[in-house]
Amino acid sequence: MVVPEMNSASKGFLLTSGGGLEVDKVHVRADGSYTDKSQKFIQQAKDFTKQYAHIYAIRLVKTRDALTKRIHEKWGVDIPVKKLIDLNEEDNEQCVIIGTLFKHQELKPSILKEISEEHQLAPQPPRKNFVDEEDQLILEDEQERIRLIGKLNVHSVVTGVVCAVLGKDTGDGKFEVVDYCWPNVLPRVREPLSSEDKRFIVLVSGLGLANNADALLPLQLLTDWISGLLGDPEEQRNQAQAVRLIIAGNSVRDCAPHKVSAITNAFKIDVEDTLNATRHLDDFLHQLVSFIDVDVMPGEHDPANHMLPQQPLHFCMFPKANTFETLHCKTNPYECEVANCRVLGTSGQPVNDVAAYSKVEDPLTILQQTLEWGHIAPTCPDTLSGFPYYDEDPFIITECPDVYFAGNQTAFQTKLYEGPEGQRTRLVCIPSFAKTHSCVVVELNSLDCYPVSFGAGDFSDSEM
Template identity: 45%
Template structure:
């Protein structure tokens, strides 16, 4: 609820009385059931999630293959390759063989030999190669149609080519699953805004960003600006915090467990303050007090005794999918995006987000290099429905772009900046998909 003052014309010009502004309300649905309902049976092997992913994408790629290559070529499994130099289509999962990729066995060997190993943040090497594998076999890939440094392990695709006498598959063309068909976007009668923030880092000893947080809350509550600006602020229909509420990615090494425990009350008060003026969704991050494996379950309710008193306060999963005013929103706290950049030469976050839409998978490196629950029947990270808003939290800086697919899809991509570093949040206008940043420095 917002308040502003407006002159009462029936009295003197110096007399003001308050006029109440109501926060705009829109329909909201949580679409994250597949993240909440993931099995937590750790007795299972991780091979099941790759099998489920491959089976899902075989069904998806059938129609995409027909659209691109018609029915000119046979679709074979690797075990069915018999005739050399015969052009065919193979559907499988890409796997990168990387010399610098961390390995626990290699680490143990190096420790026993007492060889100091330099710490790395990126694991790309010119000698990296790529193979395609299905349920039974794998085959080495060569060809100019695919850049080994522009893909990552776990992506399912269709390959057109042939096997030579050396058992190497030469690629002639490649087919990604592509972005799914997008349902028609609703038409709004006025502007409706979603605020995206991440990396609040409230467990840190540093206090420089706390003033900016107070400004952020006052701004949401309509305590700043002119009467016209306050009326515009009343059109903020939802606030999503994409991880890093307690500890951000940039400050994870400086925050201790005692810092997290002592910050619970201030975090709860902050969430209660925001929830009192706008609907709030809280996503966990990899450094927040939640299980590290994706998909992360919501933060425990006992952390928010004050905020839990508001119906507008929602503890949600990471990744998170919801529908706001008929617009589908999907995003994560940033772990999948950062991991893809570590194992490839993709260094533009927006390019990575575009790639994941084209791959139709938001976290292909799960469970290879990102901790993940051993799912058995389904792969929850598949992008089943094309979102309208696609975001990734805890980025180094704000960035945005509008992705337009071949089928007329329009997706607003947003890199949500680390608030502790940038003092910045992102605003998305659902009425026209425009996006801009708001700084509180």
């Protein structure tokens, strides 16, 4: 049996023998240095007077230097790098152009189609994927645009990706691509934890308390497990090495509420469900923050702003848990450094949006692609709503993370990505807890990763 220490603000816990009160051994929660790296996602002023074109311009400028380095490494320093305005089909020589990809897609939703539905014209059928064989790929720089043909597959990329393409002008407004490269991310220099300093973080997402009553028991098991109130002495000793819990979005809801046009009974029920779920979430967090630091990110269906980056959930939502300094409401995306490991991730919207506008269906592959593209959310603000940034693009990945995750996926997936310059990143797709009753453990010294399941009669973990 495990009993928490009398001081509720402490993160240690006591191990006692049997059902008695005699203390056999004390397990103290391991310490892990922490630095918040998410300040760039905090909105200081919400200015919507700027045009969205500015964010693409600054994205291209900020990424050009990294791409120039990749060009020289891959194709040599002698290959000419040109602007689109300098292309001349009469030269008939290979060159490199740098720009931002744009996909012309007939099936892409538009406000004009929505207006046509309001006027009772033929509505567009509901879709989860907007790819068509007639899609075209276009490259834009600061002054012009040109259609791309050739090696770069239009269905493997999305609008907003900055890249360099090698090829030549065909003379008919097209550029034939023979090769291409992405910015990738710069490797980071860090001193990994020694094998004796075992530390790990726990990742969970998609609690969906508003519409998943059957997840309450697994959720309580998760709470008891993290708190050290579950398992044998060896398991309790292991749990003392958990230094942080990150909840990656959709804690209140994991799906959209009913769509209603007026205040109806369905609307009132949704509001009541949301309020009750928020209270349950507060109770859940109140139990956890007595034992461990908890970072709470907003998700697509949580009561937070819809545009990326989503701002932290308001502390007033958690009157019980907020009395502890170990509760931290964070942004989505979220970036931090825990025990010398840089952790970066989202609640899943960027990965889901890339899947909707390309033929890449595997979330883990998309997660790796966004890392190679050097951008967390390349489709923002085209098909993924975001703030109109003017002089920065906070979604650019400037330094290679050690752990890179996406929440609210259908299943657990993981891979250790190794880049061309020795980059090592643990990619993690966190499953929806409401659907799988599973969380994910990432060991910070080795970057090993495995799921832990709390399904009915199924308390087990398996290393991947």
